[in-house]
Amino acid sequence: MEILSIAAKIIVAAGIYNVWLLRFGKPTPYRGGDAKNMEEEFAAYGLPAWMMKAVGFLKIALATLLLIGFMEPGLVLPSAAGIALLMVGALMMHVKIGDPPMRSLPALIMLGLSLLIVFMN
Template identity: 30%
Template sequence: MDVLSIIFQVILGLGFLLFGLAKFGSKKLVEEFKHYGYPSWFRVFTGLLELVSAVLVIAGIWNKTLAAWGALLIAVTMLGAIFTHVKMKEPSNKQLMPFILLVIAVVIIVNNFDFLLG
């Protein structure tokens, strides 16, 4: 399971580095957050949270405690994304990616759960 967990950590880490950075410069995301009714500061906060999560998950390749905490932050973020898409009554294909990322984060959490508790 360790190899699978590392693969998932790399996927999530790189993905969330890109997702987090996009929150700062993407006009599309600025418009999406407005459409969802969220203030601009929340987009920036979400971007920062995604960047921190990405760094933790990648550093977690060498430190399982960091992997667990990073994945937990990603899971919470993805629950928020899913909630937003459901609240906005968006089609299920818009909810699919956050759900897949949530499942991957949960796999990492389960694989590193002992380290989450310290």
């Protein structure tokens, strides 16, 4: 079970870093609406630019705290719970604009892994 917990933490953190740091300005098949980058995606959801910055900061901070949780275990539960809540919000945005279910798959996987981490701690 410990290996599963370690893998889930690394996958969640790496996934968030990938989306928010490496692929922020690039198109992906999972972007909401017809968005080609993160700014367009938040606009498609009807959200202001400041919200994109706030969500990005929170996701990167929580992913980092999740990894720091390897040394400070008390950070794991709040970090994973915070990421799970943000993933629920991401899923709601995809539903709001009528995206096909496939576009929600990464958020759903991240939600599942975050909840797995929560329940294993």
